[in-house]
Amino acid sequence: MKTALGHLKVLDLTRVLAGPWATQNLADMGADVIKVERPGAGDDTRGWGPPFLKDADGRDTTDAAYYLSTNRGKKSITIDLASEEGQQIVRELARDADVLVENYKVGTLARYGLAYDDLRPLNPRLVYCSITGFGQDGPYASLPGYDFVFQGMGGLMSITGNADSEPGGGPVKSGVAISDLLTGMYATTAILAALEHRHVSGEGQYIDMALLDCIVAINGYQAMNHFMSGKIPQRMGNMHPNMVPYQVFRCKEGEVIVAVGNDSQYASFCKVIGRRDLADDPRFLTVGLRNVNRDALIPQIAETMLTRTMKEWVPKMEAANVPCGPINNMQQVFEDPQVRHRQMKLSLPHSVGGDVPSLANPIRFSGTPIRYRHAAPTLGEHTNEVLGARLGMSVERIAALKARGIV
Secondary structure, three states: OOOOOOOEEEEEEOOOEEEEEEEEHHHOOOOOHHHOOOOOOOOOOHHOOOOOEEEOOOOOOEEEHHHOOOOOOOOEEEEOOOOOHHHHHHHHHHHHOOOOEEOOOOOOHOOOOOHHHHHHHOOOOOEEEEEEOOOOOOOOOOOOOHHHHHHHHOOHHHHHOOOOOOOOOOOOOOOOOOHHHHHHHHHHHHHHHHHHHHHHOOOEEEEEEEEEHHHHEEEEEEHHHHHHOOOOOOOOOOOOOOOOOOOEEEOOOOOOEEOOOOOOHHHHHHHOOOOOHHHOOHOOHHHHHHOHHHHHHHHHHHHHHHOHHHHHHHHHHHHOOOOOEOOOHHHHHOOHHHHHHHOEEEEOOOOOOEEEEEEEEOOOOOOOOOOOOOOOOOOOOOOHHHHHHHHOOOHHHHHHHOOOOOO
């Protein structure tokens, strides 16, 4: 099957989430991704369960669902990077690789002779991407960091959660490790851009990605609101700082999200709920006026929404092209007819036997479709294959390396 990146070789020296998310994107698009893991231990997330993958007999394996979520389509080999022989194997693999992605602490791979400056003479076309918490320079560069920390430092938690004056008010983190996932997506974009530049220049380059940078960058319009007004954005629960009504409303039964983004949608919304008076009220005619006068508008809408159930409101608003929707739990998400139609849940073969569930990649190509080859590999599953086929090592040499714990 023709794929977008089937011509590329990727050396993956990452673990946990941000780096593996980036390399899984590349694998989905067809790249040959070799994931290098620690002998006997592997990626930390293999143990981040339960739940764990079950083998053909229904027994728990040592691979957690977390690991499976971000390593499909890759080949796993084990190499001891602290050993000279292990370092030399990585150099040989990097010699003909197109991309290398790593997320070790700043300076770690330099001590092993595996930094970009070490590998560039061997392969000037190599695109080398480093992912760290704070970047390669600056006062915090040497510090460790996790997503939770960056959501706080980067400002996201200052605008997420109910206002301090409301019940349950206070900062709240995202329900997923958003800093890692965003950094993985930004890293994927950066890698593809560097590869495109290589088509023109013939040369690779170094990419420095930081989780803190990425979480700060997605503050987007909230940061611009602050720059332009001088005011510090506050937590507003499910409300939007610029658009009204744009929040969750309680219904006679259930709750509904209403996301009115312009004046025509507002007029349609008022018609649907039987409140033409709100559409004609001069205080609420434009986006800006509704924002300024939200305290007068929202209680009236809230009172009206209580007259019908969520299941009654949603079809009426959808028919009028008013953006709205229910609040689904995870089971309901994958029971939704649109999600089912888009085939967002997959079933992929795994080497321990049988198939395991997985999430589809949301990218849809017309000519080079996403390729789902297999679920995440077991630890070191492809060591013999890669060392033998890619580097030409004999069976005897591979066995000797294994006996000494190098691979």
